[in-house]
Amino acid sequence: MSKKMLVAYFSASGVTAKAAWKLSEAAGADLYEIEPEIPYSREDLDWMDKKSRSSVEMNDPASRPVIAGKMEDMDQYEVVFVGFPIWWYVAPKIINTFLESYDFSGKTIVPFATSGGSGMGSTNERLAPSCPGAILLEGKMLNGVVAQAELQAWVESL
Secondary structure, eight states: OOSOEEEEEOOSSSHHHHHHHHHHHHHTOEEEEOOBSSOOOTTTTOTTOTTSHHHHHHTOTTOOOOBSSOOTTGGGOSEEEEEEEOBTTBOOHHHHHHHHTSOOTTOEEEEEEEOSSOOOTTHHHHHGGGSTTSEEOOOEEOOSOOOHHHHHHHHHHO
């Protein structure tokens, strides 16, 4: 595949970062970390606490956490893999912020996620309004150890 590819990811605990790194290696893609302007603390990520930052964000459809910095030259990429941990059965709101920060018209967006147990849920239907004009493909869970050959086969199948 000779398309210019990017693996953009948000990782709260490092698990998604590892998956993103492996995917970028397998795909020969550039790597970009979506970093929140205010990093998430352990308390922020306590999903059992209804007042924790992540709980408040996920319960507010309009929530768009601010991203530190912006990716330069986004228009050079034809395929953008977007990785994240699954929060409340969907992508964290910072992924909507990322998608709404650029024009992805005509580009292919490929979600991938990590999770302690749940699947992609209704992730794509929640992300689609944030990337109008893009080709939003079905996502893939990259939990645990995923073989390089499996990742390469997935990339080549797109």
